[in-house]
Amino acid sequence: MEFEFNLEDKLYKISIEKKGDTYFVDLGNSKREVEFQVISSNCFSLTIDGHNQTVYIAEAENKRFIFVQGEQFVIQEKEAAKVRKKEDEAGLVDGKQLVRAPMPGRILKILVSEGERVRKKQSLVIVEAMKMEHEIKSALDGIVKKVNFKENQMVDTEEPIMELEEEK
C-alpha cells in the first residue's frame, strides 16, 4: 500500500507490504523491515531492523501526533493538509500584510486606528491569554488599512486582526 504524509511542511511517500507478521517499508531512500505490536490504542511497539522503539500516538481531526523518544511529530495524510493563500517571504499578500492573532485570546488593547501610519516594530495590538499580555508589533513601515476587531473581543489563532499596507 502507498501512503503520502505531510510532516514539517514536507511530503513523504511511503509504501508498505505485509508478509506474515513482517512489514516491508520503503521510504524512497531507505528500506526497513518492521515488526509491529499494539500495546494499547495509544501505544505501539515497533522493531525496526531489529531495534526496539516504543511509539505513542494520538489523533485529532486530521492530525496524528506521534511521540518517539522524547520528540513529538505531527503527520497529516496528504489530502488533509490545507493550503493557505500564498504569502511571500515578508508575509505579504497582494502587497498587504495581515496581522494575525498568534494565539486565541482576548483583544485587550488596540493601539492604532485605521489610516494611521505605523513604523516597523511599533506595537499594534495587545492580546491577552492565560493572564499574560502579548504585544503584536508591526513587521513593516506602513499604513493601517483595516482593523477587524474591537477591544475586548475574542480572537482565534491565525485570525487577521488588522491589515497593513506597506509604504513604498
Add this chain to the structure above:
Amino acid sequence: MFKKILIANRGEIAVRIIRACKEIGIETVAVYSDVDKKALHVQLADEAYLLGPAPPLESYLNIDKIIQATKKSKAEAIHPGYGFLAENYLFSKRCEDEKITFIGPNSKALRLVGDKLESRNTMTQAKIPIIPGMKMKGGSLKDFEEQAEKIGYPVMLKASAGGGGKGMRIIHSKEELKSSVEAGMREAKSAFGDESVYLEKCIERPRHIEFQVLADNYGNAAHLFERECSIQRRHQKIIEETPSTAVTPELRTEMGKTAVKVIQTANYNNAGTVEFLLDEKGKYYFLEVNARIQVEHPITEMVTGVDLVKSQIRIANCEKLPFKQEELSQRGHAIECRIYAEDPENDFLPSFGKVLFIKEPSGPGIRNDSGLYSGIEVTMHYDPILAKLICWGENRESARRKAIQALSDYAILGIKTQVNYLKDLLSHQEFVDGNTRTDFIPKNMSEWKEKRSREKLRETALIAGAIQSMEKTSPKGKMVKATGFDPWISLGRWEIGA
C-alpha cells in the same frame, strides 16, 4: 482535626492538597468553574461545587461564592493553594469573621507581607537588609520618572500586591517607563485586583534564593533550608533546585536565621517563603514573603522529608511544630521542572486544546504533580502551568541526569509544551557548572531552537503512521482507531444507579 476541608483552587495544586487531606483522613470539597467540570481536582474530591463562569472574578476569585460553597458543604477550613485568593487578606479576614479556618497566615500578617511596600518598611526597622527603592507606591507618571531617576536605571517595576512575576518588568530607560508602568498596572489589576506598583533598584545578575519557613500558632518557627529559583523566563520560574550551588553552610545558617526573623517580625504563622536576592558579591537582600504554599514546595519535601501541605493543615489545626531547627537536615538534591502549555518555538505563546494523550515518567526519585489526564481540555482562562516534574538524586548531578531522562520519557500529545527546551536547559554547560543567575535564560537560551537530530526519529514516526493507516484499512487490522482519550473519562461524574 478537621473533618472536611474546601480547596479554593484548581489544577495541580488542588490535586496535591486533596491528596494530603485524604492521607490524613479529611474529607475534601472541590470548587470549579464551567470549563473545569471535568478537571482532575473535581474528580478526586469527595464533593464539588460549581462556582460560575470561567473568568476568575466570577469563579476562583469570587469570595462570596467560595464562602457560600464552604457553608453549604459544612467544611471547617479552606485551603487556598497558590495564586487566586491565597494571599488576599480580605479573604483570610472574611474566613476569620465567618469562623472558617483559613489554612495560611492570620489576616494581619498576610496584609502586612502582602503589601510589599509596607513589609519593606517594617523589615527595614527590624534591620533586615532590603533592596533600595521607593517607600511609597507611585502615583503620576512624573512621580515614577522622578523616582526612577533617583534610584538610577535600570529599575524594577513591581506590583505592591503581587508575586509570581505578574506586573513585574525591568525598565532600562525613561522611554520605556510609560508603557511599562501602564502594562504593569493592568497586569497587576487583572492578577490581584490591585493596580499599585512601585520601583526598586535592579540588582544585576542576582541569584534568587528563598527559604521555606514553617511557624506554628505559638511563636515557634523553623526554616527548611533554601531553594534556588534563578532560572526564570519573563520573571516566571521554570526550574528550581535545592540545595543551591551558591549557598555555603555558613551563608545557609545566616540566611536561615534572617528568614526566621522576617517571619517572626511579621507575626506570621503557617507556611511561608522568604525570598532573597543574592548578588555577585555574596550579599543578600530581603525581597518579599510569599504567604502561601509555593509551586516549588516539592523540592523541599524531597530533601527534608517534611510534607509541607500536611504541615500547613496541622498548624492550622493549632498543633505545635513537631520539630526543632536542629532536628532538620537536607538529604540529597532535588530539581523541579515546570511544564507549561507554551510553544518554545513560537515565542512561548500559550498553547491550548485537548491533551489527547499523556504518559508521565516514573521511576525511583521521580515525582509528578499534575492535574492532567488524557482527554483534558487546556483552556485559555488560567495560568499555563500544566504539571511539575520533581526529581531527587543523591547529588546534584544525579538529580540533573534523572530530570533529563524523565523529561525524555514525558509524552504529552495534542498541545505544545516546553519539555524539550527544559531538557536543553538542564544540559547546558553553565547549568551543569551551577552558574545559575536570573539572567541565565537571556544569556544562554535566547537563540534556542529545536536542534537535536530528529532525522532517524522522523523516520520512525512515518513508519508508525503508515502501519497504523494500513491496519486501519484492513478489516482484520490489529487496531481500529487510536482515539485521544478513553470514553469513560469523558463521561465525567456519574453514579451507578443514579
